[in-house]
Amino acid sequence: MTAAGFADALRSGTAGPLDMLPYGRLLALSFARDAGGVHLLMPYADALIGSPGRLHGGSIAGLMELAGMACVITAQPAGEPLPRIRPITITVDFMREGAARDTYAAGTVSKLGRRVVNVRTTAWQADRAKPIAAANINFLIDWP
């Protein structure tokens, strides 16, 4: 997958909406560069709620998967055609309740291989040091 537009946005801008991905538009996601890399924002919306007053685990996981994907894209060598990047496994630990407020997520590459990239992502709300969820995601890379 990896819509080329997603990669272009990450590579050329410092912030912006992920409206080139229909699912990114559904969740109203945007990205921004920070000192450590790239993070995504999922602004609070009533449609993200699962049980009363709490975010649905699926919306938090969906956000973290795209944060992991963003992290894999930015780790690829510049100037080369982008490979096809697919998540193969995701393991999510839900550590705190997702409150009805804005949520952020970012990933770090644990190992950058040519065929597999292992990524750790976290999602947080008010305090980055107190993540609401963390995920290990393994991406498979297919070169053209």
Place this chain on the structure above:
Amino acid sequence: MTEAEDDAARRQRRFVQHFMRGVPHNAQLGIAYRGSGENWAELELPFAPHLLADPDYGVMASGPIFALMDTASGMSVFITRKAFEPHATLDLRVDYLRSPRPEATVIGRAECYRMTRQIAFVRGIAHDGDPADPIANVAGTFMFTAPSAPGMFAAAAKAPA
């Protein structure tokens, strides 16, 4: 199936469907109830263009499939517990075995195969028509957030449907 059983199944289906629509994120994704048994629940995620990650290739985002399986897993816990009592997802692992066929409805089925006083263990699959050829495999654990009072579970189990 007798007419009476058929009627009861329809009533249960309407009740759960109503409950599902009341969960905003399930409604946003279009997740709907298909059926349930003693310890399992089956839901569906009909195709919709806004679920795509990559419109060029028609590839569905994996987030909605995770949401489908989280919901099916949670529902299998409610059903096995015979009570809509609160629980929290402790962890959930999804292996994406292959992409769904273009524009396919994704079906998610989860079963709670073990329940202790505090934890429910769940496994499940997602498929797009043939359960023998799954799209995703799932394993998860749920923790009961408010312990049931002694006897409450038995009372709930005996309560008329």
